[in-house]
Amino acid sequence: MAADKHTEEKEQQYDVLASTQIVIHRALEKLGYPEEVYELLKEPIRVLTVRIPVRMDDGSVKIFTGYRAQHNDAVGPTKGGVRFHPDVTEREVKALSIWMSLKCGIVDLPYGGGKGGIVCDPRTMSFRELERLSRGYVRAISQIVGPTKDIPAPDVFTNSQIMAWMMDEYSRIREFDSPGFITGKPLVLGGSHGRETATAKGVTICIREAAKKRGLSLKGARVVVQGFGNAGSYLAKFMHDAGAKVVGISDVYGALYDPNGLDIDYLLERRDSFGTVTKLFKNTISNQELLELDCDILVPAAIENQITAENAPRIKASIVVEAANGPTTLEATEILTQRGILLVPDVLASAGGVTVSYFEWVQNNQGYYWTEEEVEQRLEKVMVKAFNNVYEMAQTRRVDMRLAAYMVGVRKMAEACRFRGWV
Ligand SMILES: NC(=O)C1=CN([C@@H]2O[C@H](COP(=O)(O)OP(=O)(O)OC[C@H]3O[C@@H](n4cnc5c(N)ncnc54)[C@H](O)[C@@H]3O)[C@@H](O)[C@H]2O)C=CC1
Ligand SMILES: O=C(O)CCC(=O)C(=O)O
CATH class of the missing domain: 3.40.50.10860 (Leucine Dehydrogenase, chain A, domain 1)
Known part of the structure; x- marks a missing residue:
């Protein structure tokens, strides 16, 4: 019976819908919304x-x-x-x-x-x-x-x-x-400059802002990135270009580690369209080993449930920035926060992608296209403001960064539901 309960609890921990609902509930409660708003938004x-x-x-x-x-x-x-x-x-x-x-x-x-x-x-x-x-x-x-x-x-x-x-x-x-039906299109079909790299750019901005808060210089900082697809590979490149030392990267088949820094330009050249590159190397480590490497900044950029209650006590980074959706369980969020690690949650860190998607949709709707510089400047403004709003919420309400991000993120939607008379 006890073993069954344990399995059930473990399953719940990995159930991304159940854990999201827990945080949404807490966020709405903290903001003072009645239960029916949660019933609608869960x-x-x-x-x-x-x-x-x-x-x-x-x-x-x-x-x-x-x-x-x-x-x-x-x-x-x-x-x-x-x-x-x-x-x-x-x-x-x-x-x-x-x-x-x-x-x-x-x-x-x-x-x-x-x-x-x-x-x-x-x-x-x-x-x-x-x-x-x-x-x-x-x-x-x-x-x-x-x-x-x-x-x-x-x-x-x-x-x-x-x-x-x-x-x-x-x-x-x-x-x-109908170019406005979908975003992330090729440029010749109404895609936007900067969409391909937008998620990684947004993550880079969050890393920079988080590093400032912790007094950490990006020059020489040791970075580990899990996942070498759209989000992870460009992020590794941007970190490398900012003077950081990318010591570990991975894909679904395994991970590469070099304490002196990996040759990111070479890896980018050799990765395939599914973000696979490690198969080309003999000396690899596992994805689980990668997450526990000695580093300053850890960026999960692959899939869900990678940082759990099991490995969170052994994470060595002082800043964890979630490029992937849902890479850290709720229990792990608590452990990392208690250990003083600054966790920048997915719903903030990876929002650069949808931001430039919005820019793409706006350009499609108006039939007038912006330069790469315009896109980048606008993305920079949006991400810095978002980071500061969430950070301030965490500080003033004394909550962890994930709950703070949910509180900032759910507010407009809850208000819109109220004004429409839905709740
Ligand atoms: N592409 C985008 O614009 C955005 C992506 N994200 C999130 O970022 C994460 C990565 O997405 P993309 O880079 O777009 O995907 P992708 O398909 O370009 O790359 C995925 C990467 O993850 C690796 N991977 C897949 N399964 C894995 C596993 N079980 N263990 C370790 N690595 C594994 C793949 O080998 C590949 O390197 C996802 O969580 C996605 O939802 C978030 C916001 C926007
Ligand atoms: O670009 C978009 O519209 C959405 C990107 C996305 O799926 C995400 O942020 O998880």
Whole structure:
């Protein structure tokens, strides 16, 4: 019986939806909102499950399961990426849509949160199979998405090519060109300068601000990054360019460590489109060993539940900045905070991506395109303000940075629900 309870508690700890609901509840309570606001915000307002038949290259038909969750549209249309991954679940997509609402609130965008996912392994699929899957997904969800309803974007194992197929499919269904349907597109199809690197730029700004608070110079600081995809690889590059020493990086297959600093430009050149690079090396360590390396700044930039109650006591970094969504469990958040480690939570640190996605959507809507410098300057302003708002909330209300970020992120949405008369 006791063992069962232990397993149950452990499962709950790794259930990203349950742990998000706990923090949302605490945030709303601290802000003085009644229970009915929590009842509304604890789950998405809409979740669509779709079955997508795809003709495979060998002539067979395979049926894929996909989801699109729309958390709350009181502030505006919902917005968030689409993930292609074998471990995608409905509960994960729901949690990811809630995190998108919080991110949009923290960087003050006129959106609510949405998120999508397809259970598949794109690494084992051909280019044409991926195109058919992407188009099939858009046909399946077309009724509930659109430039003024719900705007998808890239996430794990999806990229600008997939966004281009999705935009083309949506435009064909609607019978007019609809660049504002999706963001993260290639530049020639109405993509924005700076979207490709936006998530990593936003994380870099948060690292810089966090380092200032701790009196840590980025020059020579030892940085470890888990994940070498869109978020992790550009982040490693930006840290390297800022004079930091990137001593560890990883992908799904393992990790590389060099206490003298890795050759990031070489690794960037050699990584594939799925963020894989470690397979080229013989001397690797595990992802778990990577997280516990001696360093100043640790950046989980891969998947959920990587820093847990089990390994949190052994984390050596003094600053942890979450580029990934949900990499740290609630128990681990408490342990890191108690140990005096400055934790910059996902809903703040990774909000650079959706911020530049918003810029892309604005440019699509007005048909006038900005320079890279304009995008960067605007992103810088938004991220610095967001960091300071969350940091100040944590200080004045004496709460940890995750709860502070939720308090900042949930406020606008709760107010919008109230003004609309929903609660
Ligand atoms: N791409 C974007 O604009 C944004 C991404 N994020 C988050 O950042 C994280 C990474 O996303 P992207 O870089 O876009 O994905 P990606 O697909 O470009 O790269 C994912 C990286 O994580 C590694 N990985 C996958 N499974 C892993 C595992 N079980 N253990 C260790 N490493 C693993 C992959 O090998 C790859 O290096 C995700 O949590 C995503 O939701 C957050 C905000 C925006
Ligand atoms: O760019 C976007 O709209 C969303 C990016 C995303 O999925 C995320 O921040 O997790």
